[in-house]
Amino acid sequence: MLPPNTPVCVVVCTLASIMPVTALLISEERSIVKAAYTYSAQTLLLVGVFIALGFKYYWFFIWACTASVTKVFLAPYIIVWAARKTGRVEEVERPVLPRVASVALMVAIIIAGYFIASTYVRMPDTVPLGVSVALTLLGLFLITTRRNLLKQIFGFLHFENGAHLTLAVLAPSIPETIDAGIATDAIVLVLILAVLAIEIHKSLKTLDVSSLTMLKHS
Amino acid sequence: MMPLWPVVVVLAAPSAAAVATYFMRARWGRYVTLAAAVAVFTSALWVLVRVSTSPYAGVEAYVTPVKDFILDPLASWILLIVSTIYLLIAIYAIGFTGREVEEGILRGGRASLMHSLINVFVLTMLLSSVSNNLFMLWVAIEATTLASAFLVALYGRAESLEAAWKYVIICSVGLVFSLYGTSLLYAEGSGRIGFNAAFWSSLITHRPLAASAAVLAAFIALLVGYGTKAGLAPMWTWLPDAHAEAPAPVSALLSGVLIKCAFIGLVRYVSLAAAYGVRVVPELTLALGLLSMCVASLFIIVSKDVKRLLAFHSVENMGIAAVGIGFATMTSVIGGLYHVLTHALVKTMLFLLSGMLIWIYGTRDMRFMGRLLKIHRVLGFIIVAGGLALGCSPPFAMFLSSYLVAYGGLLAGNLAAVIVYVAASAIVFAGIVSHTLHVSVGEPKANNSRYLPDGGGIVERFKAPKTCLAVLIAIITAVTVLGLYMPHTLHTILSYSAKEVLGSG
Numbered sequence: 050m051l052p053p054n055t056p057v058c059v060v061v062c063t064l065a066s067i068m069p070v071t072a073l074l075i076s077e078e079r080s081i082v083k084a085a086y087t088y089s090a091q092t093l094l095l096v097g098v099f100i101a102l103g104f105k106y107y108w109f110f111i112w113a114c115t116a117s118v119t120k121v122f123l124a125p126y127i128i129v130w131a132a133r134k135t136g137r138v139e140e141v142e143r144p145v146l147p148r149v150a151s152v153a154l155m156v157a158i159i160i161a162g163y164f165i166a167s168t169y170v171r172m173p174d175t176v177p178l179g180v181s182v183a184l185t186l187l188g189l190f191l192i193t194t195r196r197n198l199l200k201q202i203f204g205f206l207h208f209e210n211g212a213h214l215t216l217a218v219l220a221p222s223i224p225e226t227i228d229a230g231i232a233t234d235a236i237v238l239v240l241i242l243a244v245l246a247i248e249i250h251k252s253l254k255t256l257d258v259s260s261l262t263m264l265k266h267s
Numbered sequence: 268m269m270p271l272w273p274v275v276v277v278l279a280a281p282s283a284a285a286v287a288t289y290f291m292r293a294r295w296g297r298y299v300t301l302a303a304a305v306a307v308f309t310s311a312l313w314v315l316v317r318v319s320t321s322p323y324a325g326v327e328a329y330v331t332p333v334k335d336f337i338l339d340p341l342a343s344w345i346l347l348i349v350s351t352i353y354l355l356i357a358i359y360a361i362g363f364t365g366r367e368v369e370e371g372i373l374r375g376g377r378a379s380l381m382h383s384l385i386n387v388f389v390l391t392m393l394l395s396s397v398s399n400n401l402f403m404l405w406v407a408i409e410a411t412t413l414a415s416a417f418l419v420a421l422y423g424r425a426e427s428l429e430a431a432w433k434y435v436i437i438c439s440v441g442l443v444f445s446l447y448g449t450s451l452l453y454a455e456g457s458g459r460i461g462f463n464a465a466f467w468s469s470l471i472t473h474r475p476l477a478a479s480a481a482v483l484a485a486f487i488a489l490l491v492g493y494g495t496k497a498g499l500a501p502m503w504t505w506l507p508d509a510h511a512e513a514p515a516p517v518s519a520l521l522s523g524v525l526i527k528c529a530f531i532g533l534v535r536y537v538s539l540a541a542a543y544g545v546r547v548v549p550e551l552t553l554a555l556g557l558l559s560m561c562v563a564s565l566f567i568i569v570s571k572d573v574k575r576l577l578a579f580h581s582v583e584n585m586g587i588a589a590v591g592i593g594f595a596t597m598t599s600v601i602g603g604l605y606h607v608l609t610h611a612l613v614k615t616m617l618f619l620l621s622g623m624l625i626w627i628y629g630t631r632d633m634r635f636m637g638r639l640l641k642i643h644r645v646l647g648f649i650i651v652a653g654g655l656a657l658g659c660s661p662p663f664a665m666f667l668s669s670y671l672v673a674y675g676g677l678l679a680g681n682l683a684a685v686i687v688y689v690a691a692s693a694i695v696f697a698g699i700v701s702h703t704l705h706v707s708v709g710e711p712k713a714n715n716s717r718y719l720p721d722g723g724g725i726v727e728r729f730k731a732p733k734t735c736l737a738v739l740i741a742i743i744t745a746v747t748v749l750g751l752y753m754p755h756t757l758h759t760i761l762s763y764s765a766k767e768v769l770g771s772g
Contacts, residue, residue, distance in 0.1 A: 169481055185443065192440065201436065208443045215447065219454035222462050223402060230406040231446070237413045238439060245420065245432050252425045261429040 051173050060101040062176040064094045069159045069180060072187045072207060076155060077148060079140045081132040081199050085125035088206055092120040095210055102217060111225045116213065119236045124206055128199055131243040135250040142196035142257045151194065158190060159183045178218045184211030198246040198256045202239060209235045269338040271331045273310040277393045280306040285386035293368060293378035297361045300382050304357035311350035314343045319759040323766060326468045330399060334466055337399035340763035344604060345396040345531045348611050352523045353389050355738050356516045359619050362732025363516055381421055381514065388414040388520060392528045399466050401449050404532055408496060411525055412438045418517040419509045430508035437505040441495025448488035451481055467535055471542050486548050489536045496529035499589060500559040503582050510578035515622025518574060522581045523615035527607050530585060534768055537592055541770030553593025557684060559586030560691035567698040572631045573621050576702060577614065580657055583695055584610040590688055591672035592768060599675020600765040606668035609749065613656045613665055616742040620650060627729055628716045633702060637711035642718045643729050647707050649739050654703025656746050658696040664749035
């Protein structure tokens with residue numbers, strides 16, 4: 050757990066609390082490429098958290114390396130590649146909710162995440178745990194309200210950062226091999242979803258999830 | 268302590284086969300897969316015999332020198348199931364791949380890819396079976412989704428792509444809950460036993476968890492996560508699509524074993540909950556099981572697509588197994604776990620058979636099927652027997668397992684749940700018998716099959732590949748024998764496993 054009133058604690062809490070803001074930007078950004086860069090920035094913040102924690106538990110330096118390779122570079126690269134390959138670099142599909150409602154709901158989710166965390170841990174752990182819960186819920190929100198397949202992949206990536214932060218707060222002592230396993234699963238998942246999105250675009254000429262209705266029969 | 272070598276064999280053989288088959292022509296790759304399957308099956312049998320011939324010694328006695336792996340009764344049980352089906356599929360695939368490539372349904376390159384991915388897929392399932400480290404269990408179960416996603420989409424049709432997308436999205440969302448649950452349990456336990464809190468065996472033996480809201484929340488998250496992957500209602504919506512769109516041997520692996528691996532993962536947590544006296548978990552398992560049976564029974568009645576029908580049956584049968592675990596008596600748990608094996612066998616057989624039905628009739632729509640007994644006597648017989656077996660009718664093994672579940676429920680004094688259980692089973696039986704009768708002796712709505720005599724013209728004879736036929740006959744024989752007699756070894760393993768599940772490990 051975080052030692053209160055130390056430089057590590059201040060850095061972790063500051064960096065973690067900026068992460069949900071990037072989630073808001075990704076959600077409302079129509080350009081897939083810009084959203085991917087914003088996601089890189091979000092993961093850089095996470096890497097910053099890991100480096101800060103590395104001064105307390107040395108193995109977090111390895112976590113920082115894994116996260117940099119898989120999520121600062123590879124994951125956004127895969128999404129940009131899929132967007133260029135399909136020629137759909139802009140999100141043209143209208144989200145299920147209008148922008149105002151969407152932003153309001155997301156802010157509510159971020160506050161809810163903080164309250165959920167505060168029932169379980171005390172300050173200062175509430176900040177990173179609250180952010181991780183919020184990121185997971187925001188991921189779920191993106192998956193359920195975005196019609197663009199690539200935007201749904203961003204939902205997953207939010208899960209990923211949320212889960213990573215949760216592990217760092219709740220299970221800091223798990224070995225790096227497990228961390229690497231979870232990170233590998235994540236990056237393979239993103240790759241598979243991107244390839245599926247490209248294939249779906251090839252056969253249906255769209256990335257709109259509401260056009261996936263061929264199987265609605267018994 | 269158990270030796271490590273069986274773990275090495277069951278993980279190394281499919282890994283090597285996956286690499287080799289990718290670079291080989293499918294013609295040779297299928298034999299490499301078979302060799303790997305034989306190696307895995309032999310090791311699994313050795314573990315089964317080793318565990319069953321010594322008295323039950325508590326979970327710590329089954330941990331291997333590398334603590335991340337365990338070869339306890341539950342692991343040996345699921346290993347037996349995975350390796351048996353792997354072997355059967357490997358034999359079936361010899362004839363299946365040959366014919367699909369010959370008919371141009373599957374291109375040669377895709378067939379090699381299919382063999383390679385099947386080996387990767389089996390590898391992830393085997394890893395989940397022998398995991399003692401709960402984080403590794405999660406990584407393995409998540410990896411099963413990733414390994415099978417392209418298998419679901421293998422035919423490359425728009426429908427199969429849609430099914431694969433839904434499958435990956437829904438299962439991965441579900442599994443995020445499991446990761447949260449696993450992390451929460453670890454956080455609760457690591458305060459007292461440190462890193463050992465990641466091991467299932469240590470959590471059972473050292474009991475580091477205190478009764479708290481966080482532990483309860485963790486168990487519920489785990490139930491939702493692994494329940495999604497096991498195909499339990501209401502998180503089951505991905506299952507019929509994914510299982511129906513994949514090629515027949517892959518459907519058989521998905522329905523026959525994958526959902527069982529997730530189910531055994533879930534059972535490991537039920538046993539943890541039982542060890543800590545968290546009653547809500549078995550009760551919730553019972554509720555999810557009954558709900559799955561009821562929901563699936565309605566879809567079974569109205570289903571027209573043969574593969575979707577079988578997929579709905581998988582939901583219903585995972586429901587039966589969950590009800591067995593949920594009743595939490597020795598008899599019902601033995602029944603539930605036995606049902607996992609019997610259903611794996613019957614469902615594998617029927618999915619493999621469905622592949623041949625699609626060859627014969629050129630469609631998955633059962634309204635256009637009929638008079639199978641006229642086209643191929645043996646296949647006609649197998650579908651009648653298989654339909655009865657799937658409807659849990661005697662003398663087949665699924666009758667024995669589902670009966671044990673119901674009897675265990677009565678012993679637990681839960682009459683209301685048993686009544687719902689029997690009613691849902693009756694509906695399912697009516698549904699499957701009517702579908703089976705239609706396909707075996709009924710009249711098709713329109714005759715599109717080039718094998719069906721319709722009064723005139725030259726009719727081609729359907730030649731079933733010999734290996735495919737041999738697999739189907741072997742399974743129906745095994746299912747009949749296991750319905751009449753449960754071998755001592757299996758009974759011992761099931762009793763030991765039930766002890767673990769009931770928390771007395």
